[in-house]
Amino acid sequence: MSIQKxxxxxxxxxxxxxxxxxxxxxxxxxxxxxxxxxxxxxDIEFGKTPSPPPxxxxxxxxxxxxxxxxxxxxxxxxIEPNLLAQSLTxxxxxxxxxxxxxxxxxxxxxxNVQENTPLVDEGKSFTSRYVKQYLRIALPxxxxxxxxxxxxxxxxxxxxxxxxxxxxxxxxxxxxxxPIETSSxxxxxxxxxxxxxxxxxxxxxxxxxxxxxxxQLGGKNVNDLWDIENPEDKLNTIYxxxxxxxxxxxxxxxxxxxxxxxxxRVAFYNKDKQMIGLGFGESVQIAKEMAARxxxxxxxxxxxxxxxxxxxxxxxTSQQKKVNPSLEEWNEKILxxxxx
Amino acid sequence: xxxxxxxxLARTPNPDRFWKKRKIFKMSxxxxxxxxxxxxxxxxxxxxxxxxxxxxKDHKKADSIALYTQRIRAGAEEHGVPYxxxxxxxxxxxxxxxxxxxxxxxxxxxxxxxxLTEIAAAKCIDDNIVGSRHLEEPKYFFGRDMLKRFxxx
Amino acid sequence: xSAYERVKQWNTFARIWHIYDAKxxxxxxxAKVISKHIQGLHKPIYHPLNNCGDHVIxxxxxxxxxPGYEWKKRAxxxxxxxxxxxxxxxxxxxxxxxxxxxxQKAVKWELPRGLSKFGLMARLHIFPxxxxxxxxxxxxxxxxxxxxPVPRTLDSYSDKEIEEFPKVMDYPNDYxxx
Numbered sequence: 273m274s275i276q277k278x279x280x281x282x283x284x285x286x287x288x289x290x291x292x293x294x295x296x297x298x299x300x301x302x303x304x305x306x307x308x309x310x311x312x313x314x315d316i317e318f319g320k321t322p323s324p325p326p327x328x329x330x331x332x333x334x335x336x337x338x339x340x341x342x343x344x345x346x347x348x349x350x351i352e353p354n355l356l357a358q359s360l361t362x363x364x365x366x367x368x369x370x371x372x373x374x375x376x377x378x379x380x381x382x383x384n385v386q387e388n389t390p391l392v393d394e395g396k397s398f399t400s401r402y403v404k405q406y407l408r409i410a411l412p413x414x415x416x417x418x419x420x421x422x423x424x425x426x427x428x429x430x431x432x433x434x435x436x437x438x439x440x441x442x443x444x445x446x447x448x449x450x451p452i453e454t455s456s457x458x459x460x461x462x463x464x465x466x467x468x469x470x471x472x473x474x475x476x477x478x479x480x481x482x483x484x485x486x487x488q489l490g491g492k493n494v495n496d497l498w499d500i501e502n503p504e505d506k507l508n509t510i511y512x513x514x515x516x517x518x519x520x521x522x523x524x525x526x527x528x529x530x531x532x533x534x535x536x537r538v539a540f541y542n543k544d545k546q547m548i549g550l551g552f553g554e555s556v557q558i559a560k561e562m563a564a565r566x567x568x569x570x571x572x573x574x575x576x577x578x579x580x581x582x583x584x585x586x587x588x589t590s591q592q593k594k595v596n597p598s599l600e601e602w603n604e605k606i607l608x609x610x611x612x
Numbered sequence: 613x614x615x616x617x618x619x620x621l622a623r624t625p626n627p628d629r630f631w632k633k634r635k636i637f638k639m640s641x642x643x644x645x646x647x648x649x650x651x652x653x654x655x656x657x658x659x660x661x662x663x664x665x666x667x668x669k670d671h672k673k674a675d676s677i678a679l680y681t682q683r684i685r686a687g688a689e690e691h692g693v694p695y696x697x698x699x700x701x702x703x704x705x706x707x708x709x710x711x712x713x714x715x716x717x718x719x720x721x722x723x724x725x726x727x728l729t730e731i732a733a734a735k736c737i738d739d740n741i742v743g744s745r746h747l748e749e750p751k752y753f754f755g756r757d758m759l760k761r762f763x764x765x
Numbered sequence: 766x767s768a769y770e771r772v773k774q775w776n777t778f779a780r781i782w783h784i785y786d787a788k789x790x791x792x793x794x795x796a797k798v799i800s801k802h803i804q805g806l807h808k809p810i811y812h813p814l815n816n817c818g819d820h821v822i823x824x825x826x827x828x829x830x831x832p833g834y835e836w837k838k839r840a841x842x843x844x845x846x847x848x849x850x851x852x853x854x855x856x857x858x859x860x861x862x863x864x865x866x867x868x869q870k871a872v873k874w875e876l877p878r879g880l881s882k883f884g885l886m887a888r889l890h891i892f893p894x895x896x897x898x899x900x901x902x903x904x905x906x907x908x909x910x911x912x913x914p915v916p917r918t919l920d921s922y923s924d925k926e927i928e929e930f931p932k933v934m935d936y937p938n939d940y941x942x943x
């Protein structure tokens with residue numbers, strides 16, 4: 273920091289000097305001086321004396337209350353100030369603060385902020401419930417196992433911490449460790465959701481989750497988030513549920529059979545001789561498996577030709593929707609009747 | 613600049629060449645050998661590089677157009693429509709898509725591109741353009757005159 | 766990349782093996798079509814840096830048909846590099862030495878100049894007659910259309926066909942055929 277200041281002041285000084293007396297360009301020693309300063313800066317940042325960038329809260333002009341207030345405003349939701357402060361305060365921070373006060377000599381330290389642990393659990397369970405409910409309505413044909421794994425993906429530490437850091441929670445979370453760990457961001461985000469829910473209602477908190485968490489599915493394929501084992505068996509199970517003949521795999525194309533770049537195309541056909549899924553691969557076995565996967569995703573309405581997930585649905589959280597059918601008892605006819 | 617006396621003129625220090633050289637060295641930073649760090653060699657290489665860069669601006673456009681055309685030609689010929697007739701048919705149907713868009717459609721949206729070839733073929737057959745008698749009449753798309761012929765059949 | 770995306774890409778960039786019957790075809794016109802398929806110019810995913818060309822098997826190269834007086838007039842030049850090392854081989858002579866060379870050179874000239882020719886030519890397989898190795902034939906999944914119909918020779922007509930062929934008149938009985 274001081275080096276940067278030196279940089280600018282040195283340049284500034286010479287600018288004023290330049291205009292006060294008349295001369296060509298900069299003085300000769302300016303460049304030499306700047307080079308020397310740059311070298312010193314390089315040494316500090318990458319060389320002999322490493323020092324990580326200091327936490328933002330250690331800056332002189334850091335005003336936590338103002339930051340907290342503007343953070344709440346930036347989110348565009350009404351949040352009670354004390355709830356907001358509580359949701360962004362980790363237990364480790366409280367412990368460290370109390371120890372600091374004790375070290376100074378205060379017998380029973382008082383802090384006017386609470387830890388966010390109770391908020392985290394409630395917020396997590398609310399987010400989980402909402403995400404599942406939303407996915408069930410947005411993907412009515414997707415089996416429950418798939419809903420579960422998409423939900424698990426969305427609630428992983430990596431995804432949630434990414435969201436949290438992008439809405440600017442990195443600097444504002446009060447926690448003992450520095451730099452902040454993803455687990456802290458993860459729990460603080462849920463606490464924030466709970467704070468919004470307690471300040472408003474389920475609907476507002478749900479919309480917050482929808483806008484920030486569910487939109488993480490944008491540009492992602494939900495089929496990639498759910499690994500189906502033995503897709504052929506699953507396809508057969510579904511056709512048995514329908515009471516139809518089992519689909520028949522056929523080799524519809526191949527090229528370069530004797531080369532290492534061999535390519536096979538296998539398709540599944542139903543009893544009406546209609547193609548229900550197409551797969552490719554370097555061996556017949558792989559192509560067959562991929563064809564079964566394709567057939568399944570066409571049945572589940574999540575293939576490339578289907579419309580993408582909608583992110584503007586209004587979910588009524590009080591009304592419990594039935595869970596989607598599991599893969600074992602998946603039946604298209606019943607689902608079509610249910611959805612109309 | 614104003615020099616009240618000749619003495620002051622003589623005492624004006626020479627300007628620092630560092631800033632002027634730095635401009636060139638910034639542009640020669642990725643060169644190999646002495647043309648990176650020796651000014652008199654670097655400035656020559658930089659001038660030559662700028663000439664190449666200027667020339668390549670034209671080359672890039674021409675190369676892109678050639679590539680787009682090739683891709684559209686490949687896509688159209690897959691459906692039995694020559695490139696010239698394809699473009700002519702689209703223009704006459706008032707479909708004003710440029711080469712870049714068409715080539716993207718050919719590679720990434722093959723179904724859309726196929727319907728475009730059908731429109732173009734139908735229009736060419738309708739207007740009886742030279743070469744259009746070798747075209748296959750589209751199954752699902754009718755031009756105005758084709759509809760009439762279909763009716764009279 | 767998921768498993769399905771991976772095989773989709775595998776399918777997109779799969780090499781197709783084409784087969785082309787050169788019987789009674791002009792090798793110089795055929796070379797244009799063949800070189801297009803070898804380079805991958807017939808695919809909308811083409812890019813000069815994209816290795817998307819296909820293989821082509823040409824057979825019956827012994828039975829190609831050169832236009833006009835090409836067999837007699839076309840000369841293939843070669844120089845050994847030593848003084849007096851120049852040689853001009855006529856097309857019919859070259860064809861007698863190796864019945865695949867006329868076709869091969871025709872395709873080679875059609876390809877873009879440069880080192881990429883070696884890699885591209887490796888995807889061309891020429892056979893003089895109808896015998897093609899079984900392991901190559903197994904790869905084939907596509908056939909290139911012949912550029913012109915193969916004309917029927919006189920000796921391919923059966924006696925019955927000749928008899929039933931409509932005639933303007935019959936030769937008189939005492940007419941002696943040469």
